[in-house]
Amino acid sequence: MSNQSPSKQSYDVIIIGGAIMGASTAWFLSDNKDFDGSVLVVERDMTYENCSTTHTNSCMRQQFSTELNVRISQFAADFVKNIRSYMGGDDRVPELGIRSFGYMYFADNEGFADVLRESQKVQLAAGAATQLMTPDEIKTAYPFYNVDDIVLGSINLVDEGYWDGAAVNDWWRRQSRERGAEWIQNEIVAMTRNAAGNRVESVTLASGEVIACGQVVNASGPRAARTTQMAGIDVPVEPRKRYSWIFKAEQPLDQDLPLTIDPSGVHVRENGGGTYQCGGHSDYDPAVDFDDYAMDHSMWENHVWPILATRIPQFEAIKVQSEWGGHYAMNTFDHNAIMGPHTELSNFIFLNGFSGHGLQQSPAMGRGTAEWLTYGEYRALDLTPFNYERIPENRPIIEKAII
Structure with missing residues (x-):
């Protein structure tokens, strides 16, 4: 597939990466009655042939050593088991289980x-x-x-075992599109800051377009550090x-x-x-x-x-x-999610570093990121401990159940 061009020159939210985290965020934004902005999801390869989401074990577990990680998986289990209800009772959505x-x-x-x-x-x-x-x-x-x-x-x-992550991911993408989120196959190759240097003002696509943005979400999986470097910042993900x-x-x-x-x-x-x-x-x-x-x-x-x-x-x-x-x-800092805004670039939002347990955390993390983009805070589940600021402050989260 060749690169696709966006339909507009400016978006309220640009999500970089259309795999499980980007799809979850796009869907939860589309499902939030308080969010009425425009969304662009930029995915470099719509076949998903080599992305982490495609290569996953597609399992979830409650056995973590921190309460917050346990509760994140509990929401995932509830979402999967009640996906049709979460998706508005749409009878096209399959009934899933664990x-x-x-x-x-x-x-x-x-x-x-x-x-x-x-x-x-x-x-x-x-x-x-x-x-x-x-x-x-x-x-x-x-x-x-x-x-x-x-x-x-x-x-x-x-609520611990195999679930159909591919089906959930497919329906997040499908419904978010139907509700107005725009998805394109393309790649972001550069970012420009505003004059004050405290916000990302625009992104440049591989096809040459320069697109203005209100907020940017880094959902680019193992490529997270490459994405942040375009904004002149770093993240300890490899x-x-x-x-x-x-x-x-x-x-x-x-x-x-x-x-x-x-x-x-x-x-x-x-x-x-x-x-x-x-x-x-x-x-x-x-x-x-x-x-x-x-x-x-x-x-x-x-x-x-x-x-x-x-x-x-x-x-x-x-x-x-x-x-x-x-x-x-x-x-590599602490093997846990990195979320929330950068400490200097206030509209650059992290959704990175899941270290192998991203698929099972995607419902809660997409919901939380959508809340942050809408309200500037987490509401359903306080995910603040995962915010980026812990890294420069050297406050690691010690999670002992890493596989």
């Missing part, structure tokens, strides 16, 4: 077991249903696991490569496999029909080029498969059906 096979965290030492215990207290206080399990309890409930080295497990079987495999087991498990987080960092989950999806990354985890999606084929044989076969002996005989490399938009 395949709640849960996340199973394994601790192979008392230090991490204590983290799971403390996190469970936070989760239970927020209304989650997290259960701690001894090795014997794990073996009784899930006999296929090898738990010889495990001291504690943690699982939640309520692409980190993550590998995924779909495999078929010669002897499939006779019950659903939770999304299992092995102490090694390898994770694997139910995929359906005797197939499973697993993911991992190398111990050496540098930033990579924005367009580097090459597979490390040695990782499967040398690292991932041996771990799977040890943890689940039935996975000794498996066959890879597909594999791909994707990117995390890694916030």
Whole structure:
């Protein structure tokens, strides 16, 4: 597809990036009766072939160590399960659910077991249903696991598992368009500040147009730092490569496999029909080029498969059906979302750095960003702790449940 030109020379809100975060923000703006401005979403590749949203595991969990992250996922679960109602009762919108096979965290030492215990207290206080399990309890409930080295497990079987992120994303895009948001395939290549230097005045498209803007939202995923640099500012977000495999087991498990987080960092989950999806990354985890999606084929044989076969002996005989490399938009400061306005450029709004849990956070984060754009504050859920200002003030959010 070639670049498309916008229909106007000025917009109240320009969203840079039309994947899950940009789509969520555009939809929640369109759904807010108090917002009556114009919206332009600029997406560099409408096929979404290489974006993080396309390469996701498409799962959600309540098992975070901070209350705010738990509540963000709780809203995601409510939104997915009630999507047609949220979307005005539109009978074209599919009824969706969550395949709640849960996340199973394994601790192979008392230090991490204590983290799971403390996190469970936070989760239970927020209304989650997290259960701690001894090795014997794990073996009784899930006999296929090898738990010889495990001291504690943690699982939640309520609103934790697979959901159809692609369907939600598609309907956010579709309805926001129908309600007046303009979407174009193009790329922003430059930004211009106003004379005072405290606002972004306009953006320049790859096709040459210069478009005036009221507010700019950086929803450009792993390319977040490239986007901010056009405005002369920085954000600590970089692409980190993550590998995924779909495999078929010669002897499939006779019950659903939770999304299992092995102490090694390898994770694997139910995929359906005797197939499973697993993911991992190398111990050496540098930033990579924005367009580097090459597979490390040695990782499967040398690292991932041996771990799977040890943890689940039935996975000794498996066959890879597909594999791909994707990117995390890694916030190297504290692995949490970066939101809200820049401290100097008041109309430059961040929506970046989700570090692998962006899909499940997209309903709450899009809603919150739409509130900020409309009211200058968050209303439904106070997301202020994620605002950009914590970075120059060196106030990291410590989230211990990062995969």
